[in-house]
Each structure stands twice: as C-alpha cells, then as structure tokens.
Amino acid sequence: MLDSTLQATYDQVLRRNPGEPEFHQAVREVFESLEAIQNLHPEYQDHSILMRLCEPERQIIFRVPWVDDQGTVQINRGYRVEYNSALGPYKGGLRFHPSVNVGIVKFLGFEQIFKNSLTGLPIGGGKGGSDFDPHGRSDGEVMRFCQSFMTELHRHMGEYTDVPAGDIGVGAREIGYLFGQYKRLTNRYEAGVLTGKGLDWGGSLVRKEATGYGAAIFADEMLKARGSSVDGRRVAVSGSGNVALYAIEKVAQLGGIPVTASDSSGYVVDENGIDLALLQQIKEVERGRIHEYAERRGSGARFVKGGSVWDVPADIALPGATQNELDLEAARTLVKNGVLAISEGANMPCTPEAVSVFRAADIPFGPGKAANAGGVATSALEMQQNASRDAWSFEHTEQRLTEIMKGIHARCLETAEEVGRPGDYVVGANVAGFRKVADAMIAFGVI
C-alpha cells in the first residue's frame, strides 16, 4: 500500500486508464519512490504535479494503411504519446512490434520523462510506434509502411516540438524511410527532427552503440562504488538487438566476458565470450535467428531452445530485450548463482517482484531509466551536432557519453543517500528525474 495521498492519486490513474498494466506498473514504481520525499515537498501536492504528470499532454492515434507485396491493403495502428515537454521538445523512440498498444506506449513515454531528465540535457518525454511487425517483411513493404506512418506523424513533429528516434523494430533502415518521407512532405532538410539517422545524412557517431555502451558503463560504475568492476566478470546479456550487441562490445572492452545473447526463439551460451562480429553478421546484416550463432561458432557455444537466459550463472545480468522479461523466478536463480549487479539495458525488463528480490539481497540494481539513458542522451548529442551543423569524432562523442553515464550514476547515488535510501538506485533515479520536471512544471504555472 502506498501512502494515502499517493494511493488516492494512483487509484485515479487506475480508474482513468483501464487495461494498461504496463503503464500502471511504471507509475506505481515511481510513486513508491516518491514516498521518500512526500513529506518534504508539499508544493508538489499543492500543484497536483503527480496527476498532471500521469496525464500525457497529447496522445495521437492514427490509421496506417499500406499495400503489401501481394497487392493486399494492410491496416496498422500508429501512436505518438507526447507526454511531457517541461524540459524540452518531446523526445523518445518509435517501437514497431505486434505487442504495441496505447498502454505500452504510455509506459514507455512515462519512463522516458524521468530518463531524459536524468541525462541533464534539455529534452522532454514522448514515445510512439505501431503494432506493425517488420519481421519477415521485404524492404519495399517496410518502406511503404514507414511512408504511410510518416504521412500522418509529420504534422506533429518538429525540431522544437517532437523528435522521434528508434526503439525495438526501428533501426537505421526505418529511420531512413521515415526521414526521407518527412523531408519530402515538408520540403525541409530539418536534420534535428529525428535521431538515429545514418552517418552520411546527419547521424551521430556512437548513437547506434550508445544504449548498450551506457548500460555496461552503468554496471561498471555500480560495481566500482562497491570497490569492484566489470573486469574479469561473466556477464549474461539478453536480446540480440542494438542494446545487447553493443552492451556485449563494451563489456568486453571493460575486461568482462559476455557469455550469452538471445532472441524470441531461445538463447546461446558461449563460454569463450560472445564473438561480436559473428553475432552482428547474423543479426544486423542477415536478420537471422540466434541458433545460427551456435552452429557457426562451433565448440564452446551452444543453443538452448526456449528456456530462460537467466539460468546461466553470471556475475552481472544485463537484460537488454524487452519489458518484464526477468521475473521472480529468474531473479531468485540469479541471486542463488551469486549475481553481483543488474543493469537494465531495456525499458523495465525486470518485474517488480524481481526487483524486490534484488533489493532484499542488497544487490545493486540499475533501473532502465538510469542505466539505459545513454541512447537518448546520445540522441540529444546528435541534436546538438545538427543544430550547429557539425559532426563530432567517435572519441569525443564516446567521451561525452561516458561522462553523462557517470554523472547519472553519481546523481542517483547522491539522491538516494540524501533521501535516506542509500544504495537504492531506483529511488535515486526516480526522485532525481522527477524533481527537475516537477520544479519546471511549477515554474510554468498551470498549463
């Protein structure tokens, strides 16, 4: 049970947003953290900040008609939730996946507000996407879908209004088609209106790697705060998209041994450390399945069909696939196997029950809104480069990313300490992220 004022607001959120469990879960986690500052800040209650924060500023839902390769008309649903613009233009990715619905987009948008605030950069929170599944679709089909999606979305976007990017199912190919259609419809080369662009046309070095790099750096920082590091540690990574691939790369650079990767068909374990070039070839270039990795890698690597990647003993867990992929049972197994830290590369991959297990065992747990903020932070760096018509080197951009991740880690720890919950990164991230947004909202009056 939450404290009575928070509970009353939470009940109202439940009533107004029925059938959106992931959104409820994300809101509840933030409210639980805010109990730590509830009595210190009556002004937040006086200004109804929480209820205002839980109501998106604008929600756009639209029909996306397109024609498949057989000439059949297909209909998908498009979403953009422009959640909160207290700190800057709405900023957050687009997800193309069959599981996308308004509740999923709202949970992601809600998380994005605090994540973006934590980066310290001037970006508000938003998220969007569609129930379109790019898997098994030809490039032509993906292009026609993206063009149709942008035909509606473009009127809501702008470099000072709303700046989408990628997420699950939206990578360089999709951003290319989306940007091309935006440019054509508006007759403007407005580079800063989308991030995650190709390097030849306004993209930033390190953007592709940033989320995964950041999550690995965050794990390293959490361990360093306890006198240890990633160096020499076995790391279990889930997923095999952008986040997982580059978390694997950074773990190896930090001296760790990334031993797993997964997709919806199962997972691979490679005792010699995942061969990044091979995994990239299969997943990024060929868009293949994970079992091919074990077949091509040979001895030392094996494929496990279905099952849970968290059964693999590891010192560090880096969930990098999707929401609620790591449950109570998985958390218990990880703890039993001696896990030392968990860093969320995906958005909300650990269930609340799993997080409770880590907390009870006093194992440092980096929540996604802190640990995976490197992606959106580098998107903000891409916007900076676009605004100044500049392109930074890989080294400079990576250095900025590293500083930002270290800064987020430090801010979470300091804030947790300040509010009497030392070592609790969830409370630290939520309170630090929330305060900036809430104070800006108060400054703006009732709008």
Ligand code: GLU
């Ligand atoms: N989709 C990413 C996230 O969850 C990145 C968003 C962005 O770069 O705008 O933070």
